[in-house]
Amino acid sequence: EKNTTSDAALSDTTALPVGISEPLVTDLYTADPSAHVFDGKIYIYPSHDIESGIPEDDLGSHFDMKDYHVYSMESVDGPVIDNGVALDIKDVPWAGRQMWAPDAASKDGKYYLYFPVKDKNDVFGIGVAVSDTPTGPFQAEPAPIEGSFSIDPAVFQDEDGTFYMYFGGIWGGQLQKWRTGTYDPEGELPGKDEPALLPKIARLADDMKSFAEAPRDVQILDAEGNLFLEGNNEQRFFEAAWVHKYNGKYYFSYSTGDTHNIAYAIGDNPYGPFTYQGLVLKPVLGWTNHHSIVEFQGKWYLFYHDSSLSGGRTFLRSIKMTELTYNEDGTIQTIDAYVQ
Ligand code: FUB
Numbered sequence: 001e002k003n004t005t006s007d008a009a010l011s012d013t014t015a016l017p018v019g020i021s022e023p024l025v026t027d028l029y030t031a032d033p034s035a036h037v038f039d040g041k042i043y044i045y046p047s048h049d050i051e052s053g054i055p056e057d058d059l060g061s062h063f064d065m066k067d068y069h070v071y072s073m074e075s076v077d078g079p080v081i082d083n084g085v086a087l088d089i090k091d092v093p094w095a096g097r098q099m100w101a102p103d104a105a106s107k108d109g110k111y112y113l114y115f116p117v118k119d120k121n122d123v124f125g126i127g128v129a130v131s132d133t134p135t136g137p138f139q140a141e142p143a144p145i146e147g148s149f150s151i152d153p154a155v156f157q158d159e160d161g162t163f164y165m166y167f168g169g170i171w172g173g174q175l176q177k178w179r180t181g182t183y184d185p186e187g188e189l190p191g192k193d194e195p196a197l198l199p200k201i202a203r204l205a206d207d208m209k210s211f212a213e214a215p216r217d218v219q220i221l222d223a224e225g226n227l228f229l230e231g232n233n234e235q236r237f238f239e240a241a242w243v244h245k246y247n248g249k250y251y252f253s254y255s256t257g258d259t260h261n262i263a264y265a266i267g268d269n270p271y272g273p274f275t276y277q278g279l280v281l282k283p284v285l286g287w288t289n290h291h292s293i294v295e296f297q298g299k300w301y302l303f304y305h306d307s308s309l310s311g312g313r314t315f316l317r318s319i320k321m322t323e324l325t326y327n328e329d330g331t332i333q334t335i336d337a338y339v340q
Contacts, residue, residue: 016308017285017338023309023318024080025071031317032101032240032290033303034154036134038111042296043134044071044080044303045104045113046319060172062315065099068115070135076296076321086136087113087129093142095127096120100173101240101290105155105163105208106134112208113138114165116151116173123183124174126153126167128209147202147211149183150175154292155204156243156270163204164270165211166218169239170197170257192231199241199254201271218252219273220265228276234259235276240290243270246300247330253280255289262291262304264332279334280324286314293324300324302335 024030029049036043045068052064067088072081089095095117102115113129113136125144131137151173154166168175170189175197177187190196198217205212220237221227228236238257243250252274253264260283265274281291286307293302302324310316325333 019308019337020340021320021322023320025319029316030319031305033292033319034103035292035294035303036104037294037296038106038134042073045102047101049316064097068102083135087138092127092140094119094144096122101152103154107208114153114155124151125149141209145210149178152239152241154241158270164201165204166199166201166241166243168199173239190230194230195227196230196236199237221273221275235263242292244293249330260289262289277331280332282336284337285312286317
């Protein structure tokens, strides 16, 4: 069942696994960390988890977040600074509920916060808000990005300065309701023997507030060049896209959702196709698994979350970071967050 933790597990906190990393933030619950290096500092753009009292369901209704905080770090061992509320849902004119996993980008001295939120008809779209500083506060645009839908934006800047947004998520993320190109409230996932739904990519326009092209599918292929089937939930895309570049190759990483992995695939250009390689991160405590990968001062780091601080409550998560290591051939050494 999606996003639930049994009461038995909650009542026995001694049964919780010991993590390799401590939470970066302990006074709020935080999740879905998108990390970037701007002007030599790490900035983290997470979701801000709260106890909403909304019952857990397969659509993630209990993830009813209402604002974002941005965190900054001058060094990996230094303090993690909470820069306060960067954007509140009440300041997003079109928003209804559920501020989910955000990301950010910087261009020409401006900073852009990209965020998925449901509109007043309960349909997810992706908003953008602008600031003169990486920490905000951010001023939301009056409407979602035209042509955007679903959840989990991740904005990647290529070395030539071009920005691309990856997005999408199935189940509560509503990607299955957009299969015809417009929103269909009755939209269903493909059958188990059909190709799984794919994440989306769109190049951002110069204004950073609109798409320069219609979103298209990002193909994730197996070693034989085939798309994963919907029934292959160990490997197919679910949500939480992220892209980084290492040694000239493009790494597309993502959550497999109901099997709780962070998997990755490698390609030769931002559009893919990407060929599946394996796991970046094994399942963590809590239902969701969501991450980012960033280089800082010559080392690579994985930012992720788990529910250890809340004793396993799946909608009260905490962001963490750990070093990530590549093998000689460019593959990533799989991380188990609970093996020291
Ligand atoms: O935090 C809410 C949702 O849970 C995110 O958008 C998903 O990626 C999952 O982590």
